[in-house]
Amino acid sequence: MYGAVYVLSTVTGYVLTSALLLKCPTLLHRKKKERFHSKHISHRGGAAENLENTMAAFKHAVALGTDMLELDCHLTKDEQVVVSHDPHLQRATGINAYISDMAYGELPPYLCKLDVTFQRECICEGGEDKRIPLLKDVFEAFPNTPVNIDIKVNNDTLIKKVSELVVKYDREHLTVWGNASNQIVRKCYKENPRIPVLFSFPRVLQLLCLFYTGLLPFVPLKEQFLEIPMPNIVNKLYDPNRMSKSQRLFTWLADNLLMRKALFQHLTARGIQVYIWVLNDEEDFQRAFDLGATGVMTDFPTRLKDFLDRNGLSKPQ
Template structure:
C-alpha cells in the first residue's frame, strides 16, 4: 500500500508540474521568437553561408539566420560549414590550416545536403565571410551559431564577438557535441545554449519516465531533426532496409511529441526542427507544436507561413 501511495503521489505531482512547470522552474526569458529560420542563410536560394544569402533571407523577413563557424590559421572566425573545403570550394584545403586571405573562392554550383537532386547555381558572391561581418551588418537579428569544431580559440573569439556587438540576448550557440556545449556554456553562460545530442537523449528519457518536470536545464533551445525526413529518397539515398525504416518511424514517433514541445515552451525553451524544404514537411512540423522550422528555401517557408498564420499565432 505504501508503494502504491508513493507511486500515485509521484504520478500526480509529475502530471501537475508537467502542466504547470513554473511552480518549480523560473521561465527562461529569451528576447526573440523564431518561426522562420534560414539554414545557412537559405542554401537552396543562394550560395550557403554567404553575405548574399544572409541579405536575401533578411529581406524576406526571416526571424533567424543559422550559420556555421570555423577558425583560420591566423585566428579569423569565418562562416563555413566544412573545415575541409573540398565540397564547397573544390580544393583540398582546410580552414584551420590556412590564413583567411588565402582561402579559395567557393564553387559556382553547389548540391544541397538535404535535397540530393538539387543543384544551386551561384551568383557573383562566392567569398567565405567573417562572422564579424555578419554581426556588424545584422546587429538586431537573432543568429544561431553552430560551433563546428572543438577549438578553444574559436569558442573564445565567438564569445568575444558576441560581447563586442552586444548580442548576448539574440545569439544562440552550441553543437551536437556535448563537449563543445559544455565549453561554450563555461565560456559565456549568458548566451542561450543549444541542446547537445547527449542532452536530447537525456531529455527523452526524462520525458518518458515522468521525471522531466522536476529537472532544470541550462539549455534554452532544442534543435532537432525530424526523423521521418530520413525516409524521403528525394532528400537522402540511405538505402534503409525494412528494420531500419521501422526504427526511423519509431524515433519519429517518440521524438515529435506535441506534449513535450508545449511543456518546454512553458519553461521558455524554444524548439526548432531542421532541415525542412517542402510545404508538407512544414505542415507536419508545425502541427507538433514546434516553434520554428529551419529551411534551405526561405521564400517557400515565408509563403507557407503567410498562408497558415495559425502556426505563428499558436506560440
C-alpha cells in the same frame, strides 16, 4: 498489504504530480526569459536559394523577414572566425585543404554550384557572391537579427573568439550557440554563460529519458533551445526502397520518440524554444507547427515565408 497500499499511493501521487507539472511547469520552474522568438529560421542562410553561408544568402533571408540566421563557424590559420560549414574545403571550393591550415586572405571562393544537403537531387547555383565571409561581417550587416551559431570544431580559441565577437557587437541577447558535442556546449557555457546554449546530442538523449520516465518536470535545465531533426525526412532524402528494414525501423522509432507534442509544449511553457530541422516542404512545415514547434529551419526561406503568410503564422509587421 499495507505496504502495497503505501507503494501504490506513492506511485499514484508521483504520477499525478508529474502529469500536473508537465502541463504546468511554472509551478516549479521560473519560465526562462525569451529575448527573441523565432518561427522562420534560414539554414545556412537558405542553402537552396543562394550559395550557403554567403552574405548574399543572409541578405536575401533577412530581406524576406527571417527571424533567425543559422550558420557555422571555423577558425583560420590566422585566427579569423569564418562562416563555413565544412572544416575541409573540397566540397564547397574544390580545394584540397583545411580552413584551419589557411590564412583568411588565402581562402578560395565557393564553387558556382553546390549540392543542397537536405533536399534530394537539388543543386544551388550562386551569383556573384562566392566569398567565405567573416562572422563579424554578419554581425555588422545584421545588428538586430538573431543568429544561431554552430561551433563546428572543438577548439578553445574558436569558442573564445566567437564569444569576444558576440560581446563586442552587443549580441548576447541575439545569439544562441552550441553543437551536437556535449564537450563543445559545456565549453561554450563556461566561456560565456550569458549566451544561451543549445541542447547537445547527449543532452537530447537525457531529455528524452527524463520525459519518458516522468522526471522531466522536476529537473532544471540550463539550455534555452532544443534543436532537433525530424527523423522521417530521411525518407525524402533517400530512396526508401533501398533502405534496409532495420534502417526503416530505426527512422520510424526515432521519429516517434522525438516528435512528441507533450514534450514540446512542456519545454515551450518553460521558455525553451523548439526548432526542427531541416524541413523543406509544406507537409513537414505543417507537421512541425502542429506538434508545437517554436520554429522551423529551412533551406528554402521563400517557401517557408509563403507558408507562414498563407496560414496566418507570420509575425505582424
